[in-house]
Amino acid sequence: MKIKTALHNYFLLCFIILLGACKSQDVAPPTMNVSSDIIEMGAITSSSNSTFNITQTGEGTISYTIASDKNWVKISKSSGTITNGKEVVSINTLISSTDLLEGENIATLTITPVINGTPSPNITVKVKGIYKVTTLVTSVSELDFGTIKTDKSLYLKFSKVGSENLTYDVVSDKPWLLLGKASASLSTIDSLKLTVNTLTIPSGNQTATITLRPKVNGVVGKPIQVNIKVNYDDTKSGNIEGHRLTRNETWAGNIYLTGSIVIPEGLTLTIKPGSIITVKTISPGINIIVLGGKLVAKGDESNIIILKGENYKLGDSSWGGVAVDGDIEMSYCYIQSAFAGIEMNHHVQPKIIDIHHILFDNSFMAGVFVDTYPFSVPLNLKNLTFRNTYLNSFIFQDNCNINISESEFNDPEINVISWGSNSNILIDKSNFINKKYDFYTHVEVFQPESNKNNKVSAQNCYGIKYIAGFGKNGNAFTNTSVATSANINAGCGFADKFKNSISNIRLSLPTSREKLYELQQLQFQKLKSSK
Template sequence: MKFIELNSLFRNAVILGIIIMSTQSCKKDPEVVPTLLKTSTAEINLGEIKTGVSSNFQLTSEGEGLVIYALSSNKDWLVISTPSGVVTDTSTISISVLLTAEDLQEGYNEAEISVSPTIDGVESEVQLIKVFGEFEKTMVKSDLDSKDLGVIKSSQNFNLSLSKLGSEDLSYVITTNANWLNFSKVEGELTSNESIEVTVNTDSLSYGLSEANITVQGLVNGEIWNEIIFPVKVFFDNTTSGVIEGHTLSKDETWSGEIILKGTVTVPLGLELLILPGTKITIESQSPGPQTSITAFGSLIANGSMEEIIEFVGVGNWKGIESYGGNIELSYAYINRAIYAVYISTLQDNATTSPTIHHLFFENGDLGISLSSRFEINVSHLSFKNVMSQNIQLNKVNKVNLSEIDFAEYRYGGTDMSFFTSDGVVVVKNSNFYEKDSAFQYDADLSKATNTSLKIQNSFNFKTAEGGNSNGNTTEITDAVDSKIEGIGCGFTDRY
């Protein structure tokens, strides 16, 4: 009986085990959900693009995998706050606008954000978000694009009107590259329209055409948003003619036309006397009495032309033209009846350049031109007639190059070149010398010079060099020509 019961229990246990095993083998494994990265939107409308505009979107991770994202924009104006990172649940990404970016255009603008996920080390499909909006650039505008004031003889004013375009807070800055332009205001906040008074200050102008630029910059949040550059030009006519009394310049002067000079005129350092082509200056000074001169410590510019010779004609006690260290340019000029026609010294500390001397005609004076310089000097195309003492006087010089000089064929007496030099070099080329009337007249007098080298090249009729081979001096003549050289000198002696 017990055997039958045990057998029955065993059979039931086996059946139960089979049922359990069968049940377990029929049960399905749980479904694995893939990890995804989702964006909260496919497009973002920024509306009006201006200072402070921003927006955001969300990145959401769904699943158990590790999600790493990388964000990029195809436009410089679209700025992404967090361009890369890890998404554990939901990440909020902020975007803003760089208003000074070059690719931010007036009107409609559109950009794309590329969302590149990497899930469990595997790159996934890139998602795109479109971002768009309207941009009106805030800028300063002007009613002028250029200004031509024509010919003026005194200071002039004109107005520069500025206006604002756009909705941002706007400031402006005005600059110029000219010291003769002054402004009633050079910076400020611009809310609508503003008028700036511009003054052309003739105290800082020299004769002739002057050109400059005015630059207006519009700034938003301290950044330059736009820039306007427009030119200004003016012709300043400060010419003086008629009777001029002796005086010291207080500002730059320009002489033209017919002038009667009745006293010494002094040009201080830093100022300029400009004498225009064709100007005829008659120097009237009483003799006996103070000698009248044009004395320059500043700049003296007297450049005529072959068609318009500048004339300096003395009546009375006319000393001549003197320059001490300033810039001097003297050409195509006739100088008559001066005691010492031209005296130039550039030994002074303020001297910065060699003088410019050419095409001059000296007549009826005591001395033609006297030179002292620590620079090398080039002088050419001079003519002399009836100069009584010395045509050219060389004092303390380093090197002087003389060319195309036509020394006086007729004169009362004297020397063509007198030397008071030491350790100087003087080269004379392509020049004419003439027969002297007495034994006391010389082509060159080096008797008061020391260690001076005189070189005469390709010249006519050079014969006498007093002291030319003593006191360390040397005289060298090469390529002498047998006949008078034509076409040299100033080129206009036949007019006087």
């Protein structure tokens, strides 16, 4: 019995000694591990995601921080603490990040552990993926409409590259290029209708640019531009009926005009150099009427623009002429057999009046008739030739401010005449032919009893001898620096190219001042009633 007790005590003592020995040794610190040091994301998209595990072995506490060197990698937590087991860290991608590049991308995640309060060596995890920018790609970088005469449409095709949600908007830098839509979503392929609007496009070669702006998940991407080319040929020739312009027009070549043309505000009629416009003879006469719009008829010395009546009858007119209440650029033109070659009646100051080098031939009432031009900046007319007008070369009416220079008045009857009051006229460096009868005049105020306060000044002019209607009711004429020989640069400069076979012939020549007065009075009343 004593032996059993001794053995029991002996084993108990050994156990106590071993237990004390174990307690006297240090406990091993815990360790941290990650599930993978390389994470393959594959294709990087806005929905790409992955995970990795952080695990702890051993007793103790591990705290950590996680940082990414690239903004396109987003981690679910940037720090944590593990006392046992594992933690799951999620990874997502941000495709709008500026450091996400086309092609292969690698980001490094740095995990810094602190074990039982002591910093430990970093652990790195590589995150790899392939990124393809989602955008749209056009089939061409340039579209050429070619030469068009009417509205034309083409389609621009484009497709989506990438897998993200894509929308786009599109704008044009020219108002004449119309777009089929302003914005849309793009899943695979799409097309955009482009239309050239000939109502607003200028003539000739034109260019435009459309800009497509893709948006990936609502974020605007790099814009894409497509260049547009078109040549708008708006020329008309042949038979043209009377009409009111609804768009800009260009005439060229031989034209037969069968009705009056009205050019409204904002639109332009352009007549190309060398054009020949023959106007049908009808009653009342056909006019080209600039009603707030613009007429451009600019020929040159080798390409004179001709505007003439179909049939000319002596002592009458075969068409109305050009009536202007708007803008006009007219040069190197031959205007033949019109009632009044150019009639001007401006109520609002025009933007541009440029009239020079015009031959007025066989007009009935006048080559130029200015109804009113009451603006501080005078109407400047230059290098005009008046030939064989039936009644008057140049008529001005009320409140006109006009300068006429380097012109020639070869009409045998009345040259410059006032049919109104309160006008200021300057005639400079111009030539006047001698008169066959003394009741024909170079400068005159018609009916000076009622037409008042007209100031007409001539300077450096040749041949002015016959005047009438001045010296009463405020009508005054002065003639200074009289030229002793003809001014060599006066006139249109091309009158010899258009020989006049009926020069100085009249259907019925007035035989007295009274007869001439009656004709003037009759035409004046007709003109007033027609307005």
